Amino acid sequence: MKTEKTSVFLRPVLTAIFTLCFAFCILSLPSAFAQTVKSAQNTDNEKEVLSRQYIELLNSVYTFVLENYVDEVDPKILYEGALKGMMDAFGDPYTVYLGSAQMRDLNDTTTGDFGGVGLSITKPLETSAEKPAFVEVVSPIEDTPGWRAGIQAGDLILSIDGTSTAEITMEEVLKILRGPKGTSVNLLIRRGKTGEFPITLVRALIEVPTVKYGMINRGKQRTGYLRIIEFTPKTPDRVQEALDSFKKADFTSLIIDLRNNPGGLISSVADVADKFIDTGVIVSTKSRLMFENSVYRAKPRATVMPKDIPAVILINKGSASASEILAGALKDYHLAYLVGERTYGKGSVQQVVPLPNQDGIKLTMARYYTPTDSNIDKIGIPPDKEIALPVLTEAEEKAYAALITDDVISKYVSAHPNMNEADIAAYARTLQSTYNLELRLLRRLIKMQVNRTKPAELYDLDFDVQLQAALDIAADTNFAALVKSAKTLKELQESASEEQKISAADAKSGKKGR
CATH class of the missing domain: 1.10.1720 (Proline Oxidase; Chain: A,  Domain 2)
Known part of the structure; x- marks a missing residue:
């Protein structure tokens, strides 16, 4: 009995000694870290000093964990965990760590073809019982298994082959979705609040398309219909082919369909916009880094679209990034009328940075701004005429x-x-x-x-x-006045800000009255 009491007494003492030793080993390695931080706050190179000390501290923790964890540790696990944690710390869904498999997938997508089901997806960083982080479909890629199955922008993928998407990372989601051509994958889809149904997709070689076009003839109205599916290096040339075709057909109006267009290259969309805008800023990017600040300007010699041809742009919640740049630019210059639903709202620019070990990171480096100096990140672009697709009860x-x-x-x-x-x-x-x-x-x-x-x-x-609705608006004899009267994005955002101030003032006044 006496021995048992002695051992029980010694355990917390030994634990305390070990804890002190651990703290000493870790915190003393970057010598007098607290004092260094305190003194750094009074110098001009505060961030540089803190950065160096934090790196030393992280390296010390990494070494200690690697050498002292109860089981033998694969260094790769600590490396990947550290990078994922660092990228997730921003709370930015577009700033992420890319494993070697993701980098290969990204390269496949960029070069124009890859194996999979044809869905552009996103996933929240955090999950909870109240709000599980299910995968959301940003847009289906046309002519792919996902598109042919009728999957829509906004659908939630609850599970893939029986695995809940709320419980796995985006990298794991992509690994499960991708696979050999001809093999199948089972999804559980939720549409709306209660509509859940299974879909089996057969994986295929996904060729990333860019442009489709043709004429829509209704009576005397001859409309050139231009669907831009994604902005790739080939898109400007394909758009030019479409416009040339429409001119030969004596088109009287133009519809640019950007629905479910997830974006693409900023240089590509700038070249497309340049065909419509004869002078001025098309889009600008702003960052704290000087080399990321750029302005894309229109060149008069590149303009090919006649000003007297009514142009209508179709948008929806699947229109994101580069497609929002085109819609925003033509709206700000009163060159097109927007019809459909509010866009996705991605107003940031990312760079993929390859690492020496074939991994990489995707980092938000700048935000882009429309010609009226408006950023639409997390806001989106509202249509000039809202036409929603029927919503199921x-x-x-x-x-x-x-x-x-x-x-x-x-x-x-x-x-x-x-x-x-x-x-x-x-x-x-x-x-x-x-x-x-x-x-x-x-x-x-x-x-x-x-x-x-x-x-x-x-x-x-x-x-x-x-x-x-777009065809009807394009045929309106008052189209020129209609598009000219539409508010720019700057005017819309200023109006919204003023309304918020009034609402806040009214709410404050109401509280005082009670």
């Missing part, structure tokens, strides 16, 4: 989920090959008796299944209410 979400889960459309289409428009319309009416959804949506889903092995249709006037 809670009952419709459940009906949609049941329709996808039951897989009745693919079975019917397989049994009835070569369906025409009349067949599609008839089957949609039959489906509606079981699944209470809009006929237009049902026709759309059937048509996508019928055309699953064909290139995507350039447009769908039957389903696309935003495109219908």
Whole structure:
């Protein structure tokens, strides 16, 4: 009994001694760290001194953990953990550590093709029981398995092959989504508040497209339809091909479709905007680093778009980054009218920095500003005319989920090959008796299944209410006055700021009154 009491007494003493030794080993290695920090606060090189001391301290902790952790440690684990923690500390979803696999994926995407399902995705940094960090679809890439399955911008991917996306990192998500061509991956999708349904996608070689175009003829209205899917080095040349084609067809109006365009190269979008803007700033980037401050200006000789041709831009919540630069620039110069929904709101510029070991980091280096010196980060660009796609009610979400889960459309289409428009319309009416959804949506889903092995249709006037509205606005005889009266982004942001001040003042006044 006496021995037991002695050992119980000694344990906290030994623990205290060890703790003191540990603190001494770690904190004394960067000699007199606290005093150095204190003195550094009174010098001009405070940040430089602190930076050096923190690096020494981190190195000391790294060495101590490596040599003293209860199990043998792989140095790579500590290295990756340190880099991930450093990048996550900013709370910036675009500043991240890129493992070697992610760097390979990024290189594949940049060069134009990669294996996967064709979804541009994002993921919150933090997860909680109240708000799980599920993967969100920014936009599906056209003509890919994800696009053909009907996955939409804003959909949440709850799980991949049974693994909850809230519990894994973005790198792990990408590893699971990518795989050999022809293999399948199972997703659980949530659309809206309650609509959940499984989707099986067969991985394919993803070729990153850039531009599609064609004419839409309605009576005397001859509209050039230009869909920019992503901004790559090839985009300016493809846009020029489209504009040349429209001129030969004597177009009377232009629609630029930027919906679900996740962005791309700033140099590419600047070259595209230069075809419309004859003088002035297209976009500027601002940073605390002098070499990251740049201004892209329009050159008169590059302008090819006639000023008297009405131009309408289609945008939605999947329009991000470079697509917002084009929409913002043409809006600020009153050269185009925006139709659709508010854009995503990514107003920052990142650089990918390769590391010697084939890893890398992606770091936000600057923010970009529109011609009126407006930044839209986390705000987005509102349309001049808001036209929202129909939103499913809670009952419709459940009906949609049941329709996808039951897989009745693919079975019917397989049994009835070569369906025409009349067949599609008839089957949609039959489906509606079981699944209470809009006929237009049902026709759309059937048509996508019928055309699953064909290139995507350039447009769908039957389903696309935003495109219908854009055509009507482009044909308006008062279009010039309409686009001129639209507020610039600067004016919109100033109005919003003033409204916030008034609301705050009213709220304060109301509290005093009580």
